Amino acid sequence: METTRAGRPRLTERRRPGTTAREEILDAAGELFTTRGYASTSTRAIAEAVGIRQASLYHYFKTKDELLSALLHQTVTPTLTFLSALRHDDPSAAQCLHALAAFDGAQLLTSRWNLGALYLLPELREARLATFWTERERLRLAYLDLSRAILASTGVADDAADLPFRLVESLVNMWSQPPQSDHAKLAGHVADACLRVLGVSDDLPDLRASTHHYLGRNGPAKVGRL
Amino acid sequence: METTRAGRPRLTERRRPGTTAREEILDAAGELFTTRGYASTSTRAIAEAVGIRQASLYHYFKTKDELLSALLHQTVTPTLTFLSALRHDDPSAAQCLHALAAFDGAQLLTSRWNLGALYLLPELREARLATFWTERERLRLAYLDLSRAILASTGVADDAADLPFRLVESLVNMWSQPPQSDHAKLAGHVADACLRVLGVSDDLPDLRASTHHYLGRNGPAKVGRL
Structure with missing residues (x-):
């Protein structure tokens, strides 16, 4: 098992691989689209899976289609x-x-x-x-x-x-x-x-x-x- | 061009290939699942595409999953x-x-x-x-x-x-x-x-x-x- 790098938890724990918020959002979208389905996944669910607000997600991707396009x-x-x-x-x-x-x-x-x-x-x-x-x-x-x-x-x-x-x-x-x-x-x-x-x-x-x-x-x- | 078999239209025009209602329902489900997506298709939309009531559809298939299973x-x-x-x-x-x-x-x-x-x-x-x-x-x-x-x-x-x-x-x-x-x-x-x-x-x-x-x-x- 890996030891954590910091002694106490960060205020905003990074939940996903990727060094930028954009990458974390893409990772969450990739997971939800492929496990729950594209139509069944909302941008809100993606934002929640990353641990950010929906408004912050829109800063990177204006629509669900844009997310899909980036993933593809x-x-x-x-x-x-x-x-x-x-x-x-x-x-x-x-x-x-x-x-x-x-x-x-x-x-x-x-x-x-x-x-x-x-x-x-x-x-x-x-x-x-x-x-x-x-x-x-x-x-x-x-x-x-x-x-x-x-x-x-x-x-x-x-x-x-x-x-x-x-x-x-x-x-x-x-x-x-x-x-x-x-x-x-x-x-x-x-x-x-x-x-x-x-x-x-x-x-x-x-x-x-x-x-x-x-x-x-x-x-x-x-x-x-x- | 083919000529129609009857001189005047049937009261309930058959809209889909298949000799039974069950086959017509499956055809409509196949079309909607593959063109609009499974999650986005309701059993009501399928019934409408066949031209029957939703209650009639349930007589043949109890759930959307049953329809998908039959198609597969x-x-x-x-x-x-x-x-x-x-x-x-x-x-x-x-x-x-x-x-x-x-x-x-x-x-x-x-x-x-x-x-x-x-x-x-x-x-x-x-x-x-x-x-x-x-x-x-x-x-x-x-x-x-x-x-x-x-x-x-x-x-x-x-x-x-x-x-x-x-x-x-x-x-x-x-x-x-x-x-x-x-x-x-x-x-x-x-x-x-x-x-x-x-x-x-x-x-x-x-x-x-x-x-x-x-x-x-x-x-x-x-x-x-x-």
Whole structure:
């Protein structure tokens, strides 16, 4: 058990992870949206879960939609940042897709709340979440481009091109809290599976090695969250 | 354009597909749960969408949970029935998995409402939906057993065993209404992908032929819905 840092309790005990009020609010919203449901959660309930007044919450987020949008961005932004860094190394399409899937999968599996589960909410079709959809579409198209480049050399039908993105996304259904101890291994197997559905199998040991290298340098721990 | 069967309108116009009031209610609930959200939909709104009184609805379903449970069963029951019929033919594990995935995938893609999108609802953790979870778990374990039998001969890591089920499930994210015209083709490609993630690739043409045979006999059109 950890000892507390201060001898006597702070007047305003910090209840949530995060170094800023904004992060604490996002954490509470992530918990309530994914455990009680989006429609059933009020901004007042979120403020109460953080231990602040509703008026203070509005200082950071004007609407519940804004909170949802910020949370959803957290599910794609780190991966887009990783991909952007990865591309500086000029990896092959197969190396790039394998590393991308392993990173993205690990992100989804280790998120504190299962935010990916919110993707299918009817509320998400709202135009107000358009910037999130644009970013997610950017990510999907990045997967698609890489998949198509690989399919061109394996001869597997082009219909398989969307499956790697969907395979990684399906990790949302395997999320657990606390994360499975072998989440990095599971994400790695999903990365393998992404290549297999495109018809690649012989090169997997080499691809695992290059992914290990890329993730070691730019892996989840080194990419900013929130 | 179709001509109407009767010269003058019926007093109580049937608004929804289904031959019984129960089916009409389920259709309306499926639409509202998947478009407006479960928490935001009242049983009164469902009754109104069917054109009946709320008291009449309660005659068929006592609670909103009962409605949700019935809808969710529709997403797994036809597949379990298909699998049961399939087993009488004593197919190999690979043949069985390929046909199962193609059938299950086609079901998910052609359902009138995207009911699979409800799987991740926080409300679904409720104990009242236990019978649905039991059936879905039966289906998941059937996939898992088949996958493990295949992995034993391909030498791919056992961690891939859950991926075929997840791949098919990911079709929930590709659902559209009306269904894509090539939904059977897409489901077939996902069936191929299920085998590929387990390390099978050479036998795919044969597996497609056997699946074509099994689906022709017991395919979606011949399996009862609702």
